Amino acid sequence: MKNLNTTSLLENYAAFAEPAIRNRFYKHADLEKLIAHLPASFKTSIAGYSAEHRSLNLITWGDGPVKVFLWSQMHGDEATGTMALFDLINFLSLDIYTEQIELLRKRCSLYIMPMVNPDGAERFTRRNAQQIDINRDFVKVVAPETQALKKIHAAIKPDFGFNLHDQNTLWSVCGTNKPATLSYLAPAYDKQLSTNSIRKNAMLVIAEMFKVLNPLLPGQIGLFDDEYEERAFGDNFQMAGTSTILIEAGGFRNDEEKQEIRKYYFLSILAGLDAIATAEYQEFSLKDYINIPKNDKKIFHILIHGIILEGISVSIGLNYEETPAQDGSATLKTYSIQDIGDLDKLYAYDVYQSDEWTVIGTIKFNENANFDLLDSKKTILSFKNGILASKL
Ligand SMILES: [Zn+2]
Structure with missing residues (x-):
């Protein structure tokens, strides 16, 4: 040009x-x-x-x-x-x-x-x-x-x-x-x-x-x-x-x-x-x-490394789906867990990494995110029934 x-x-x-x-x-x-x-x-x-x-x-x-x-x-x-x-x-x-x-x-x-x-x-x-x-x-x-x-x-x-x-x-x-x-x-x-x-x-x-x-x-x-x-x-x-x-x-x-x-x-x-x-x-x-x-397709919306699940260290990848509000003037984002395991070669819009995560709640493949992620007692992410309730 x-x-x-x-x-x-x-x-x-x-x-x-x-x-x-x-x-x-x-x-x-x-x-x-x-x-x-x-x-x-x-x-x-x-x-x-x-x-x-x-x-x-x-x-x-x-x-x-x-x-x-x-x-x-x-x-x-x-x-x-x-x-x-x-x-x-x-x-x-x-x-x-x-x-x-x-x-x-x-x-x-x-x-x-x-x-x-x-x-x-x-x-x-x-x-x-x-x-x-x-x-x-x-x-x-x-x-x-x-x-x-x-x-x-x-x-x-x-x-x-x-x-x-x-x-x-x-x-x-x-x-x-x-x-x-x-x-x-x-x-x-x-x-x-x-x-x-x-x-x-x-x-x-x-x-x-x-x-x-x-x-x-x-x-x-x-x-x-x-x-x-x-x-x-x-x-x-x-x-x-x-x-x-x-x-x-x-x-x-x-x-x-x-x-x-x-x-x-x-x-x-x-x-x-x-x-x-x-x-x-x-x-x-x-x-x-x-x-x-x-x-x-090698990215997630959110990727968390270093989660201990059943005694093993894994990464989890979360994606959201958008549903329009009744009046079409907003969308609701619902996050679900779309992968668990070795995701070291994958990327995300937001990546979280720590050796000190505490997870309160459950992490289940293909289900809506419903857990809190804490790092040294600080809440980093909080999901309630798929909805991202807070993000540090
Ligand atoms: Zn189109």
Whole structure:
């Protein structure tokens, strides 16, 4: 990204960060307010309606010949892509990087469809109001959100697509001890995982995105699982001639609301758009894409070393699952014990190590955490029926 300086962009990020979105639980009504006040350079239209009749909005910007379609939050509880899209809209609206914005405007036309699944976002669930996973509905097209997304794609016939998701926070990057804060993928368009010119262009754009972002998040960006899914949108849009780029937001220490990840997500999209506008991606090779480390699963949310269980010293790994609150405005985290034994080569967001642990309560594999962990009479961690009641 010769055209944009990431240090300067991070310094100025506060100017673009959309202040109305501060956690993962914003709703369709919040978005409607933002869309109603967009500057005149953005055109808006209704692309369809959700099952519960919430509007699906299409925002267009730019006059260039290269058509880029960006859509987010097909899964209602995957909120980071939408945050980053509104940061991008603010970036394009401000007069800070005028030359770069002018280049984007002349070379590209952006078609932005934020929050494809507003009913899911309302409940903070993956699925829509009909309990359908929209991203497994490409073939049957039973959900109105699926119908709208397919219709808009067919009408635009975009050259490039950005498919914006969040992944499980337990993905890590192969060969590192770190969470996969971001993952990228050029989805396959067939079972053989073939590469044609369409998919190749997506791979090369990703190679450039990785080159720009990896120094900012060293060891924390991986390639997402490359398996063909015939019911998914990315795979089908790739087949239909749109060079499709998947971005997944994963985990980052002490960033459960993804406000740090959001910055790097925004920068990833911007790096991708800049690569497309300057055609700089063509200077990259397939090797640059293939050499991006893969995702693996070698981290826990919490790892405790040196617990004496039945007279032997073991490590225990705990993970939480999130369930949305009734009103979709928070989640409840329930911790369970997911491994016991030699976990020396595994990692976690939070690691505890001591030779002097006292455990009050019971530790049982695959059951909810329900114990206190004390170190010289200080309580380090306290779990009550899976809920983390206190943490030193
Ligand atoms: Zn998703």
